[in-house]
Amino acid sequence: MPRLSPRIIATVPATLDTPSSKIEMVITDLGLNGAYLRAHSPFPGKKLGVDTPVLLQYNLFGKGLFEHRGNIIRKDNAGYAVNFPGLDFATKRKLWEFIVDNLSDVHECPFCGESYITMPTTCKRCGWELNFNPPEYFNYYEKNCTIKKLHERLSGLDIEQLQKIVNFIDIDIAKVMGSEEIQEFVGTGNAMLEVFANIRKVAPTDLTVLVLGESGTGKELTAQAIHDRSTRKDKPFVAINCAAIPDNLLEAELFGYEKGAFTGAHISKKGKFEFADNGTIFLDEIGDMPPNLQAKLLRFLQDKIVERIGTVGGKKVNVRLIAATNRDLDAAIAEGKFRSDLYYRLDEFTINLPPVRERGEDTVILAKYFLNKFSREVGLTKTFTKDAADAIRNYDWPGNVREIINKVRRAIVMAGGKTVTPVDLLLDVAKMDVGAENNQLSDALAQIERAKIKEVLKGCSHNLSNAARMLGISRPTLYRRMKIYGID
Structure with missing residues (x-):
């Protein structure tokens, strides 16, 4: 069966840092997903068990020092087979370059072992491309490895599970580029798939979006996802939590102020709306905004003019507004705590985030x-x-x-x-x-x-x-x- 990672014969001194001790060993077989380490004879100390996590340290000529985690997956009388789970992309690329340097004079496919007098560009047996030198080969290799791993896992799923995955991919998950918080959008149920679909629909527009949901359901992440899929994605995304700032400071944070506008205003300062010019501003917990500031926000939404505290004029800005709250705004309006006209301005497009207990x-x-x-x-x-x-x-x-x-x-x-x-x-x-x-x-x-x-x-x-x-x-x-x- 073809292997996913070419292996090379090597003689590389290495240190195996274990939970109990450090062991000096030699890497004799090296690939992208693991290595075999032979111990010095006799085997030093007590042998480690399978699944023991270790830290590997070794130096590859021309590529520098490598230090990363591994897990022991097999042991014998001579040493250990260790895999490299979760190897980061940069380390893997450097390791690949070292492996390729040592594949320059071979006469068999490093994936399946098929022998050749002259190496072809593509292996006739396993189908892997064998011209390793172009810079783009590593990306080709990584993509095909991922596809093959997915195929192995998908083949064991039933039709219902496969359909969920297809739906998940089709909806394009509204991914947040560069954000580690994308995991909060993991899900394949109908409730979350509807959220993904609504994000895709509203993102390319300039509609004001109101995101409703309990605390912890991912409202800011939803706003970030909309911004990252919009035409404003290369401009600022500015988030502010209205409930986290005292009422007397919130206006200054949002709209800014001029020098001397109040005690302590020693310099002029831009507000969040000006910082977000041509981008997106996200107002979280807008249901906690004080009434006087609700009126000023309503005026801003009508004319898009920012008026700093202490100024007699205003500045036109081009900002998309996304607001969110965990409060019942209908009840707040009935109680006179939230302006109905502001609600209608915010409610051009609403996304409801289901609580976890409703996500099955x-x-x-x-x-x-x-x-x-x-x-x-x-x-x-x-x-x-x-x-x-x-x-x-x-x-x-x-x-x-x-x-x-x-x-x-x-x-x-x-x-x-x-x-x-x-x-x-x-x-x-x-x-x-x-x-x-x-x-x-x-x-x-x-x-x-x-x-x-x-x-x-x-x-x-x-x-x-x-x-x-x-x-x-x-x-x-x-x-x-x-x-x-x-x-x-």
């Missing part, structure tokens, strides 16, 4: 995605137990995607072995006494909430804005909960 099997898909991603980052391989997957399905996830991220990150640290259990995820709700009185349940939930707030605050170095964002609540709400629980 996508909840488990999200959790598995994060588990794989975060595990790779620390050089581990972990999976959910069946009980953990069931707990993920049955939990309501009030914090939505942010809560999944936080629980999975913590579970990777807490899980002792290769599997993650409901206890590791803090989802061992089955152990609660369902017959307890309501006050006992409230006490238990309060203890969990208090511990969670303290954990997030510590992880954010007590930055309240970041902590509130990770918890999926507003800063005022976080203040109140901290006061209730006596958290300093």
Whole structure:
């Protein structure tokens, strides 16, 4: 069977940095996806087991020092076979260049072993191109490797699973270029596919977009996706959380101010609308905007003129506005807390983001995605137990995607072995006494909430804005909960 990575015979000294010691070895067989390392004789110390994560260090002539993670996949009396999971693109390209330099005088296909007197441009047996020298060959190789790996995985899926993948690809997932947060859009269910479709429809237009959804469902990511697929993608994307800035400072942040406009205004300053000129501005939690500022925002949407605080004139700007909130704006209008005319201006196109509890099997898909991603980052391989997957399905996830991220990150640290259990995820709700009185349940939930707030605050170095964002609540709400629980 043809291999996906050409191998070369080598003699490269290497250090295997293990959890318990460092072992000096020699790479005798090297490819893009792994290597065989032979130990000095006799074999030093206690042998390592299969699946042990290691750090490899070796120096390739002309390419410099290499240092990356590996996993032991096989061992014998002489040494170890180690694979290279998650090798970054730049390292892989340098490694490929070294391999190609050592493939210059061969008479057989390095993929399938077919022998040739004169090497052809394409192997007649396996179909791989064999002219390795052009600069674009590495991209050709990577693309075809990915296609072959996908084919192997797809062949084991049933028709329903395949159709989900086709739908997922067809919708083009509205990807965010250069953003690591694209994972928040993982999903193949109808609810998220509708979101992707709406992003694709509205992105090329200049319509004002209103994004509705609970905290933690990915509202800012949706705005970023719209911007990145619009004609403004090369211009600024400016995001501001209206709930995170005190009312008396929000106007200055949005519209700017002139020197001397108020005490402390020692210089003139541009506001976010001016910074976003020709680009997109995203106003998150617009439902918390004070009434006087709602009126000024309405005037801006009508004429697109920015009036700095303390100025007698204005400046015309070309800005697309995307707004978002987790509040019920209809109820806020009925209570007189939000202007109906501003709502109609914002509501040219609405995207509703479903909470995680309404995404069906996508909840488990999200959790598995994060588990794989975060595990790779620390050089581990972990999976959910069946009980953990069931707990993920049955939990309501009030914090939505942010809560999944936080629980999975913590579970990777807490899980002792290769599997993650409901206890590791803090989802061992089955152990609660369902017959307890309501006050006992409230006490238990309060203890969990208090511990969670303290954990997030510590992880954010007590930055309240970041902590509130990770918890999926507003800063005022976080203040109140901290006061209730006596958290300093």
